[in-house]
Amino acid sequence: MFSIKGLNKSYDTNKVLNDIDFHIDKGEVVAVIGPSGSGKTTLLRCLSFLEKADSGRIVIDETGEEYDMHSASHAEIRSVRRHMGFVFQSFNLFKNMTALGNCMEGLVTARHMKKEEAEDKARAMLEKVGLSDRMNHYPDELSGGQQQRVAIARALSLDPDLILLDEPTSALDPELTIEVLDTVRKLAKEGTTMIVVTHEMSFAKEAASRIVFIEDGEIVEDGLAEEFFENPSEERTREFLNRTGT
Numbered sequence: 001m002f003s004i005k006g007l008n009k010s011y012d013t014n015k016v017l018n019d020i021d022f023h024i025d026k027g028e029v030v031a032v033i034g035p036s037g038s039g040k041t042t043l044l045r046c047l048s049f050l051e052k053a054d055s056g057r058i059v060i061d062e063t064g065e066e067y068d069m070h071s072a073s074h075a076e077i078r079s080v081r082r083h084m085g086f087v088f089q090s091f092n093l094f095k096n097m098t099a100l101g102n103c104m105e106g107l108v109t110a111r112h113m114k115k116e117e118a119e120d121k122a123r124a125m126l127e128k129v130g131l132s133d134r135m136n137h138y139p140d141e142l143s144g145g146q147q148q149r150v151a152i153a154r155a156l157s158l159d160p161d162l163i164l165l166d167e168p169t170s171a172l173d174p175e176l177t178i179e180v181l182d183t184v185r186k187l188a189k190e191g192t193t194m195i196v197v198t199h200e201m202s203f204a205k206e207a208a209s210r211i212v213f214i215e216d217g218e219i220v221e222d223g224l225a226e227e228f229f230e231n232p233s234e235e236r237t238r239e240f241l242n243r244t245g246t
């Protein structure tokens with residue numbers, strides 16, 4: 001579905017991503033794991049053009065579209081982003097809008113959908129993440145886990161081909177983490193294509209089809225989840241898994 005080729009990114013003299021090649025197919029759930037500072041967030045930010053790469057290309061297989069990650073125009077960036085939804089650590093909801101309003105916003109403004117139609121769609125997505133009874137609440141009136149599920153519903157409502165999640169549970173208490181991970185797990189079972197950066201190894205093990213392990217800005221190992229955890233081929237991966245008690 002998506003390929004990245006030769007992605008490089010530095011901040012001043014700090015080389016954060018070093019010649020990354022990466023591919024994701026439709027229906028795959030890829031967990032990106034690795035030590036703090038290894039470049040995971042930067043990878044998602046470059047992929048979604050929130051950060052400008054120094055070099056690299058992104059290819060959308062289905063359409064043959066190919067974009068330069070350094071010099072893509074605003075119009076090109078918009079067309080890549082139409083394929084993607086984002087879920088951030090910090091939810092990023094509009095405080096002055098209800099859960100329903102947050103999920104309708106992009107449909108009405110970016111997709112020019114009629115209000116009634118947008119509302120139907122937003123309601124369906126909030127139901128999917130288990131928030132039928134919280135649609136008319138504002139973010140302040142929702143728990144962290146509920147806010148994050150609104151953020152997931154908002155991403156889903158735009159029908160993206162790929163959803164990028166950057167540590168969706170890191171700001172949450174353990175019991176709220178469970179409800180968000182359950183939601184992501186459900187989406188995975190339904191075949192939603194996702195890249196999830198996570199520190200939750202047991203979740204990665206069970207929900208992801210593939211694991212990408214990044215260290216020092218390089219993909220050290222990229223493999224099927226089962227093989228990755230049972231029989232990692234790289235010494236650096238084994239060390240990381242030992243350190244994290246996996």
Ligand SMILES: Nc1ncnc2c1ncn2[C@@H]1O[C@H](COP(=O)(O)OP(=O)(O)OP(=O)(O)O)[C@@H](O)[C@H]1O
Nearest residue numbers: 011012014016034035036037038039040041042043
């Ligand atoms: N805007 C920025 N300006 C300068 N350096 C940055 C910037 N963003 C990230 N970095 C640096 O890039 C490196 C990779 O950061 P990144 O946030 O991608 O790591 P990460 O793998 O997501 O870490 P964590 O697991 O802690 O979230 C770090 O050394 C970080 O300090």
Ligand SMILES: [Mg+2]
Nearest residue numbers: 040041042166
């Ligand atoms: Mg990060």
